[in-house]
Amino acid sequence: MRRRRAAGDRPAPGQRPAVVVVVGGGFAGLFAARTLERLLPPEAADLTLISATDHLCYSPLLPEVAAGRLDPRRIAVPLRAVLHRTRVVQASVEDVDFGRRTLRVVADHGPVDPVHWDRVALTTGSVTRTLPTPGVATYALGLKTLVEAQYLHDHVLRQLELADGARDPVERRARLTFVAVGAGYTGTETAAQLQHMTTTQRDRFPRLRSEDLRWVLIDVAPTILPELGARFGRAAMQVVRARGMEIRLGTSVTAMHHRSVSLSDGDTLPTHTVVWTVGVTPPPLVRHLGLPVRRGRLAVDDHLQLRDGVWAAGDSAAARDPFSGTDADYPPTAQHAQRQGVVIARNIAASLGHGSPRTYRHRDLGLVADLGGASGVARPLGLPLTGPAAKVVTKGYHLYALPSAANRLRIGADWLTNLVSRPIAAQVGLVEPEAARLAREQPGAGAVGHPVTGSASDGEPIAPA
Ligand SMILES: Cc1cc2nc3c(=O)[nH]c(=O)nc-3n(C[C@H](O)[C@H](O)[C@H](O)COP(=O)(O)OP(=O)(O)OC[C@H]3O[C@@H](n4cnc5c(N)ncnc54)[C@H](O)[C@@H]3O)c2cc1C
Incomplete structure (x- = not known):
């Protein structure tokens, strides 16, 4: 009887295009995927980006949306419009199996088949920090x-x-x-x-x-x-x-x-x-992985790597800031997330034989x-x-x-x-x-599983009816 191939024993990259998966479609994820498209020829890698939202939210302009000066869609950059070769999947990654190199993924309609990866980039951003303040x-x-x-x-x-x-x-x-x-x-x-x-x-x-x-x-x-x-x-x-x-x-x-x-x-x-x-604080997935963290963020090295085949960037990642004069990490800003996204893409490409690896160094602008x-x-x-x-x-x-x-x-x-x-x-x-509700439990509030129709608030905060 023919044995079914398990996710863990696929042919090695080199015999087939490597499977590169980016988790998260924010600043770090989008820039990582865009750079991977540029650096890796199609025969070298299949690219997938899995994100809870189908767009990058340009959050620096969220206050203008709240103040009614911009419509929400103005600051939503559709991932499919800016990525050309990457398969975009709107879903949430719930777990990463580092041994079998698979991701457990849940979409709107429920769990989907585990996704295999040869290289994975974790760029899941952050959620609002709530503190244990009652109410x-x-x-x-x-x-x-x-x-x-x-x-x-x-x-x-x-x-x-x-x-x-x-x-x-x-x-x-x-x-x-x-x-x-x-x-x-x-x-x-x-x-x-x-x-x-x-x-x-x-x-x-x-x-x-x-x-x-x-x-x-x-x-x-x-x-x-x-x-x-x-x-x-x-x-x-x-x-x-x-x-x-x-x-x-x-x-x-x-x-x-x-x-x-x-x-x-x-x-x-x-x-x-x-x-x-x-x-802000990293989303639940980061805590769930059980990897070393600093202040809750995944502790990466100066190549933004976590372990073999795994990189992290943006708000979810803690990388030492050599310009801080202390042992502080780079702050969680879009400025760093976007540039870190480019660096992890370069390092992933280098690990597949395209280009050479880079360290991340950026002095705040x-x-x-x-x-x-x-x-x-x-x-x-x-x-x-x-x-x-x-x-x-x-x-x-x-x-x-x-x-x-x-x-x-x-x-x-x-x-x-x-x-x-x-x-x-x-x-x-x-x-x-x-x-x-404060976007802390569900990573992509407003996307997977979030209703966006109905009536406006009766003026109460988001207390139960
Ligand atoms: C109101 C506001 C104003 C800001 N102003 C500035 C500013 O002026 N300048 C500046 O530099 N920075 C600013 N920032 C910070 C900046 O927005 C963040 O540092 C930046 O968004 C981090 O990028 P990221 O890629 O790490 O995460 P994000 O951009 O948050 O993207 C993370 C992505 O991952 C997805 N995701 C999360 N968990 C999962 C999962 N389990 N599975 C699949 N997908 C997942 C999310 O849906 C999201 O698409 C501001 C932030 C806010 C909220």
């Missing part, structure tokens, strides 16, 4: 996915609507109090841009006064935007404070409740909106932060910029960094339109509250 999982709103950004946009507009109709001044005050927790670039940009949206839309709600709007930005750290340095933190603070934002530093959230949030300074703020942006209106702060290549100059550099950088001309064109057109016309402020109600 966060139930009441906090995140900003890590397109679904969350769209939900947050609708939710904030809905608060204006409900406050406008509220007779009870206590309820009105709570609905018009918006709290953002975490003052890194995600939290600060999001709070600043949403505050700008509520301020500029307020005149369409005749019963609301500007002074009724209250935005509070909270962080346990002594400054905001620590990634940009103390000077820029102060500059950004001046901008948002001048617009009326309260900034509470050295303060943390001790608990979140149905309609309020408790702070470490003993204060309780009645609110229906808490945006939670306290940082600096960060940019758009604060809404004409304001921004940026430190491109160490050059300090604030105000409209920073804003122009920020926009220019994003257009340059977007990996698709079609997205670039549409975003550029939207930005020009926003200069002469207010963004369309309408709740489209496409996201179910359940689908917008």
